[in-house]
Amino acid sequence: MSLEEPDPTDAVPAATSADAMEALVSEHVLSRDDHLNAPGYVVRPDAVQDTLSTLRTEAGLDHLSCVTAQEYEDRYESIYHLKSYDDPTHEASVVVPTPKDDPRSQTAEPVFRTADWHEREAYDLVGIEYEDHPDPRRILLPETWQGHPLSLNYDQERPQIVPLSEHANPLQDDQRGDEGETMFLNIGPHHPATHGVLHLKTTLDGEQVVDVDPDIGYLHRCEEQICQNGTYRYQIMPYPDRWDYISAGLLNEWAYARAIEDMAEIEVPEYAQVIRTLGAELCRIAAHMLAIGTFALDVYGDFTAIFMYAVRDREKVQNILEDLTGQRLMFNYFRLGGVVWDLPEPREDFFETIRDFLDDLPQALEEYHDLISQNEILQVRTVDTGVLPPEVAKSYGATGPVARGSGIDYDLRRDDPYGYYDELDWDVVTDDGCDNYSRLFVRLRELEESAKIIEQCVDLLEDWPEDNRTIQSNVPRTIRPEDDAEIYRAVEGAKGELGIYLRSDGTEKPARFKIRSPCFSNLQTLPEMSNGEYIPDLVASLGSLDIVLGEVDR
Amino acid sequence: MKASWVLLQNGNATGNATNATAGGVARPPSAPLADSIAGMLGLDGAVAGPWAKRKITAAFTDRIAVNRVGPFGLLIIVADAVRLLSKELIVPDGVDRPAWDIAPIVIPFSALLGFAVIPFGSGLQLADPETGLVFAFAAASIASLGVVMAGYASNNKYSLLGGLRAIASNIAYEIPLIVTAASVVIFAGTLQMSEIVAVQQQTLIEIGGVAIPQWFAFVNPFAFALFILANLAEIGRNPFDIPEAPTEIVAGFQTEYSSVYFVLLYLGEFIHIFLGGALAAALFLGGPSGPVLPGFVWFYIKMWAFFLFTQWARSAVPRLRVDQFLDAGWKGMLVLSFANLVLTAILVGVIV
Numbered sequence: 031m032s033l034e035e036p037d038p039t040d041a042v043p044a045a046t047s048a049d050a051m052e053a054l055v056s057e058h059v060l061s062r063d064d065h066l067n068a069p070g071y072v073v074r075p076d077a078v079q080d081t082l083s084t085l086r087t088e089a090g091l092d093h094l095s096c097v098t099a100q101e102y103e104d105r106y107e108s109i110y111h112l113k114s115y116d117d118p119t120h121e122a123s124v125v126v127p128t129p130k131d132d133p134r135s136q137t138a139e140p141v142f143r144t145a146d147w148h149e150r151e152a153y154d155l156v157g158i159e160y161e162d163h164p165d166p167r168r169i170l171l172p173e174t175w176q177g178h179p180l181s182l183n184y185d186q187e188r189p190q191i192v193p194l195s196e197h198a199n200p201l202q203d204d205q206r207g208d209e210g211e212t213m214f215l216n217i218g219p220h221h222p223a224t225h226g227v228l229h230l231k232t233t234l235d236g237e238q239v240v241d242v243d244p245d246i247g248y249l250h251r252c253e254e255q256i257c258q259n260g261t262y263r264y265q266i267m268p269y270p271d272r273w274d275y276i277s278a279g280l281l282n283e284w285a286y287a288r289a290i291e292d293m294a295e296i297e298v299p300e301y302a303q304v305i306r307t308l309g310a311e312l313c314r315i316a317a318h319m320l321a322i323g324t325f326a327l328d329v330y331g332d333f334t335a336i337f338m339y340a341v342r343d344r345e346k347v348q349n350i351l352e353d354l355t356g357q358r359l360m361f362n363y364f365r366l367g368g369v370v371w372d373l374p375e376p377r378e379d380f381f382e383t384i385r386d387f388l389d390d391l392p393q394a395l396e397e398y399h400d401l402i403s404q405n406e407i408l409q410v411r412t413v414d415t416g417v418l419p420p421e422v423a424k425s426y427g428a429t430g431p432v433a434r435g436s437g438i439d440y441d442l443r444r445d446d447p448y449g450y451y452d453e454l455d456w457d458v459v460t461d462d463g464c465d466n467y468s469r470l471f472v473r474l475r476e477l478e479e480s481a482k483i484i485e486q487c488v489d490l491l492e493d494w495p496e497d498n499r500t501i502q503s504n505v506p507r508t509i510r511p512e513d514d515a516e517i518y519r520a521v522e523g524a525k526g527e528l529g530i531y532l533r534s535d536g537t538e539k540p541a542r543f544k545i546r547s548p549c550f551s552n553l554q555t556l557p558e559m560s561n562g563e564y565i566p567d568l569v570a571s572l573g574s575l576d577i578v579l580g581e582v583d584r
Numbered sequence: 585m586k587a588s589w590v591l592l593q594n595g596n597a598t599g600n601a602t603n604a605t606a607g608g609v610a611r612p613p614s615a616p617l618a619d620s621i622a623g624m625l626g627l628d629g630a631v632a633g634p635w636a637k638r639k640i641t642a643a644f645t646d647r648i649a650v651n652r653v654g655p656f657g658l659l660i661i662v663a664d665a666v667r668l669l670s671k672e673l674i675v676p677d678g679v680d681r682p683a684w685d686i687a688p689i690v691i692p693f694s695a696l697l698g699f700a701v702i703p704f705g706s707g708l709q710l711a712d713p714e715t716g717l718v719f720a721f722a723a724a725s726i727a728s729l730g731v732v733m734a735g736y737a738s739n740n741k742y743s744l745l746g747g748l749r750a751i752a753s754n755i756a757y758e759i760p761l762i763v764t765a766a767s768v769v770i771f772a773g774t775l776q777m778s779e780i781v782a783v784q785q786q787t788l789i790e791i792g793g794v795a796i797p798q799w800f801a802f803v804n805p806f807a808f809a810l811f812i813l814a815n816l817a818e819i820g821r822n823p824f825d826i827p828e829a830p831t832e833i834v835a836g837f838q839t840e841y842s843s844v845y846f847v848l849l850y851l852g853e854f855i856h857i858f859l860g861g862a863l864a865a866a867l868f869l870g871g872p873s874g875p876v877l878p879g880f881v882w883f884y885i886k887m888w889a890f891f892l893f894t895q896w897a898r899s900a901v902p903r904l905r906v907d908q909f910l911d912a913g914w915k916g917m918l919v920l921s922f923a924n925l926v927l928t929a930i931l932v933g934v935i936v
Contacts, residue, residue, distance in 0.1 A: 223831040338645035
């Protein structure tokens with residue numbers, strides 16, 4: 031745990047207990063529907079904005095972490111998972127049931143900007159409509175899609191062939207208005223700087239961006255539905271590796287592991303926690319290396335040495351992870367209650383490899399700072415561009431290096447500790463610049479902190495008594511959490527808060543499996559950062575967000 | 585490439601005519617000479633593009649690069665030529681046909697034309713008109729026209745943005761480049777390339793028996809640095825690869841070109857780099873002069889050194905944003921180049 035004590039002036043407003051919060055919004059609360067992680071307040075569909083804004087201002091719940099939509103036999107339900115940026119363990123859920131025949135609910139967008147995309151997704155996949163939503167379109171599926179795939183009566187056999195006339199033709203004729211000086215430009219889905227299949231509908235005035243509208247969903251693989259069809263015990267764990275596939279696999283696995291372990295009350299042996307922490311931080315280094323390298327590509331042009339250097343250093347981490355897990359990308363190393371196997375033998379060699387890497391890292395970082403953060407041209411390019419003020423970042427639910435680059439001191443590893451993090455000595459890096467440079471700089475500094483954590487883990491593991499190396503606790507072969515238990519749990523992924531909402535229905539498979547992707551929320555801030563700036567800054571901002579489309583689209 | 589060769593010879597002829605009227609020593613026009621110089625440059629481009637560039641970039645980025653075909657991977661040049669030339673030439677819908685086809689010829693041709701007046705040393709110089717330096721810059725600037733044609737005619741918004749960037753930035757680097765070169769002209773007192781080179785052979789200072797020649801890079805290192813910087817912009821390399829700017833506007837003006845047209849554009853870019861290097865060598869680095877080795881070889885070494893420098897910049901220097909580049913051009917390079925010109929003029933006026 032960081033030695034920094036939380037600043038007492040940051041203390042959240044008084045109403046932090048479940049009952050105190052309920053009293054605040056008592057006029058709207060119909061009943062309680064508590065989740066395992068947080069109190070849940072059931073409110074009427076027309077009281078969403080009132081409830082959320084009261085909780086936001088009076089109870090300090092200023093982070094709309096996630097919106098989960100789901101359909102029951104008798105109703106639809108939207109769940110707003112609220113947290114506090116100052117203290118993420120201070121949580122509450124606002125549950126909004128809507129009737130089957132008229133699933134309409136008030137939008138939360140005026141209170142939290144991030145609700146925009148989350149509610150679009152809820153509409154797209156589940157079919158709940160949000161009144162007064164500023165942009166009620168589908169988000170992940172094509173606009174012509176028929177039906178809502180996560181609704182109960184969805185017919186999977188139904189053909190999705192839609193007449194051409196109902197498609198918006200991507201190759202429309204030129205449209206020239208008589209007035210207006212703007213130009214519409216499609217950036218992506220195939221563009222060197224979109225880091226995957228992202229499509230930015232951009233309106234330009236000369237070279238300046240007037241408006242940018244990210245179009246996502248090209249990489250939507252129904253990850254939530256896949257997980258809902260898998261058993262808790264064995265079949266879900268391979269999939270998290272495929273969300274943020276930029277070597278952040280173990281961090282993703284941990285998100286699922288944490289949610290289900292808390293739900294099914296599975297203990298994790300201390301030894302396994304240390305190994306998990308070690309592996310997760312190695313993944314973070316690998317992910318940040320790639321983020322830094324590709325950011326350099328975006329700003330320098332495509333023949334830059336920095337990218338190759340970053341990939342070279344990432345390669346060393348990948349080799350270590352391969353030694354540990356047997357895989358280079360899709361690790362599948364965590365198990366419920368621990369990890370799948372112990373450290374590779376001979377252990378001394380393994381520790382030696384890690385120590386060699388850690389010994390070389392300061393020199394490598396110095397080189398990166400010489401090449402990137404100390405470079406005056408890069409500073410001219412990135413300082414004061416893509417500005418994301420902290421208030422805006424919070425409203426969009428930005429987390430991870432994006433939030434920390436805007437001066438928001440929010441890191442679940444410290445604020446909502448899990449694993450072995452609270453036993454170790456490390457710091458949360460923040461920077462008040464709020465610009466592209468800050469986000470880059472935060473990532474560079476976080477490499478150092480991750481290295482510190484790894485070093486301490488190696489020290490611990492080296493001296494770990496041989497008779498106490500339990501890698502997995504005793505977990506039943508089949509896990510059936512009790513009926514209708516709900517939990518939302520998050521870990522600090524490479525890109526930010528990676529959360530999982532689980533609802534059980536008494537079977538061995540989850541009834542609802544919702545992934546809160548940090549990239550999804552972070553990408554939403556792109557228009558805020560880019561409108562009014564130049565195309566190169568748009569590209570740099572996109573690079574500084576460090577999105578992975580596999581995680582955005584799931 | 586036939587057209588450009590003919591025009592090169594025309595350039596040769598005019599050059600001789602100018603010489604004749606000025607009473608200079610006219611070298612007989614020689615078709616084989618023109619052919620061999622054009623061929624040499626074509627070879628330079630061929631070696632630089634598919635092979636040297638890869639090897640140099642690889643060295644900067646800790647890689648090995650081409651090493652499979654032939655010694656040091658050199659035969660990749662043949663393989664790449666066959667590959668590129670045998671690809672389908674895709675003509676996108678709605679391109680502005682004559683302009684779209686002419687642009688990939690204009691760009692390499694303009695660079696080749698500039699070489700007509702470059703003194704390679706060892707007697708290799710196609711033409712030596714009194715206005716040689718002006719001619720070289722005039723020819724090189726035609727490339728901007730080609731870029732604009734390509735950008736505008738491609739019927740692609742990224743190409744258009746590239747073309748617009750090329751226009752917007754043109755004056756920002758072209759004027760500083762020429763004004764800096766003009767300071768050399770004030771020193772040398774002539775625009776004739778052979779004379780400018782000859783002036784630089786005189787001894788500037790003698791240190792321990794070693795005569796340091798009066799290369800203008802030694803006489804005025806500031807002008808040399810400014811010239812190299814503006815030159816980077818002229819040839820469109822980092823930090824000034826604004827009209828192409830991959831990762832921002834895909835490939836700028838050349839986004840829609842494939843197959844032979846792409847080869848021509850690519851070749852044109854490399855010949856432009858060499859022209860930039862040749863001008864720097866002739867104006868500031870004493871042209872073909874150097875110890876032991878023949879002049880021609882020295883000239884080549886200097887040209888390739890400049891090429892190496894551009895590739896270095898490409899590997900290590902971030903790209904400026906287009907408006908920042910215009911700022912740097914108008915408020916920085918332009919002011920400095922005029923200051924340099926005025927100071928040079930005063931100094932030369934006082935000394936001479």
